[in-house]
Amino acid sequence: MPAISRKGQLMPESPIRKLVPFAEEAKFRGIDVIHLNIGQPDIKTPKQALDAVRNNTIEVLAYSRTEGSETYRKKLSDYYKKQKINVTHNDILVTTGGSEALSFTMGSIADEGDEIIIPEPFYANYNGFATAMGIKVSPVLSRIENNFALPPIEEFEKLITHKTKAILICNPGNPTGYLYNKTEIQKLALLVKKHNLFLVADEVYREFTYDGKEHYSILRENGLEEHAIVIDSVSKRYSMCGARIGCLVTKNKEIIKTALKFAQARLSPPTYAQIASEAALDTPQEYFEEVIEEYVERRDLLLSELSKIQGVIVGRPHGAFYCIAQLPIADADHFAQWLLEKYNLNGETVMVAPAAGFYATEGMGQNQIRIAYVLNKERLIKAVQILKEALKTYRAL
Known part of the structure; x- marks a missing residue:
């Protein structure tokens, strides 16, 4: 065999x-x-999303653009502006789920043998994508006794080597539900700028914050434009897990340009799912x-x-x-x-x-x-x- x-x-x-x-x-x-x-x-799932597919009159289900439809990306940029995130549609690459956005990101920022630092416990598929890319995960332990708060920044710095390319966080967190606050994000921002690393944030649960707490995106942090990469998805926000539509968002033009090459290899994200996702953006508050x-x-x-x-x-x-x-x-x-x-x-x-x-x-x-x-x-x-x-x-x- x-x-x-x-x-x-x-x-x-x-x-x-x-x-x-x-x-x-x-x-x-x-x-x-x-x-x-x-x-x-x-x-x-919001009625707007389902109706957009039900009532569509497409006669040829064609490929969409590799980077995702322009109308969807423009509506996405409007959505982000409402979240105090100032990006244009050219800063967005639509992907087949947040998983593909993460895979494209890893492929764009790290080579085989490079390292990414991640606070643990973390979403298990981070390990899977890293393994598939030949990337080493360097974990920083967060503890249940501290409610899984961000570990001391010194613990991150200890792990940084010449092979370290990025720090990856999930905010709010899967599997812990922990929500990193603005101060914690700013500590990470200072660290990645100091060591010239990327800061990747999986923000797919952005809407779901409790107890009067507010989500603070890494894309809101000034001076992080070349370092910050956000992974996003419609799966949990609109209860549309089966749509498999996500996106990679960054102001770093080289990342967009590089990730687009990975995206071209898979041709395009699914057309009907983009139609549903675009309509979902009209979901009332x-x-x-x-x-x-x-x-x-x-x-x-x-x-x-x-x-x-x-x-x-x-x-x-x-x-x-x-x-x-x-x-x-x-x-x-x-x-x-x-x-x-x-x-x-x-x-x-x-x-x-x-x-x-x-x-x-x-x-x-x-x-x-x-x-x-x-x-x-x-x-x-x-x-x-x-x-x-x-x-x-x-x-x-």
Whole structure:
């Protein structure tokens, strides 16, 4: 048999999706699996987006422009201006999901063997894209005891070598829900300017901030024009995960020019999805107000219920719709699989994402899970009750 590539062998499994076969087998046995593992919102997609596709009269579904349609990019630049981000449509490259924007960014700023510093725990696919590009991830540990706040800037500086090309953050964070404040962003801005690095920010959860806190984009920071690259997406903002439309936003013309070459190799982003995404920009503010109110209620309910379980420690998210919970067990991977294979409470069980897959440092996060509070409140209460009873049974084994 011909050999599989070393790069392929090194590609990490998704901590979110690797348990899917066990979940499918549980469902086959008639078990109702409550999914706390994946950030697929149950919020309805805005009607404007769906109607734009339903009512379209396209007769030839042609390629779009490689960089994305001009009308969409111009409307996007107007959206950003409302967010106090002053960019033009020429600063935007439309991509097939935020994932492709991240891949194009890594390919544009780093060569094989180069390094990118990322606070951990982080979105697991950052590790996947870095591995695919031959880039080394240098993790900086943020701790649940500090609610996953930005680690001391000195910890970042210790890791900077001649191979370091960028610092990558997710703001608000997946999987922690932590929201970096303006002061933290400015500390990073000073550091990347001092060492002539890029600062890449995944801002796909920008709209979802709570407790009166405001999102501060790296693109609002003066003097960072040549350093700042933003990754964005419609997936979570408009509950349009299946559209697979994202974008790369930067004022650095060389980055746009270079990323465009990667984009030309895949021809163009999907046409219908761009039509839906452009229409979604007309979504009224009331939609977001209602969604944020719903997520705050879900978050508060989830944290309240988790606090009732002895030995559980949980970070308090101020953005996105995830939290990390530390459980009174040794191996969350084993526990998550056991939940699907061997446990149910009245015919129901829960699927969680073991958090070790969100860390790059070996051995970290082994007793932690990520929970996505994208389910209605009744399902959340039931899920935590199952988790509570399951922990009692599991620890008694």
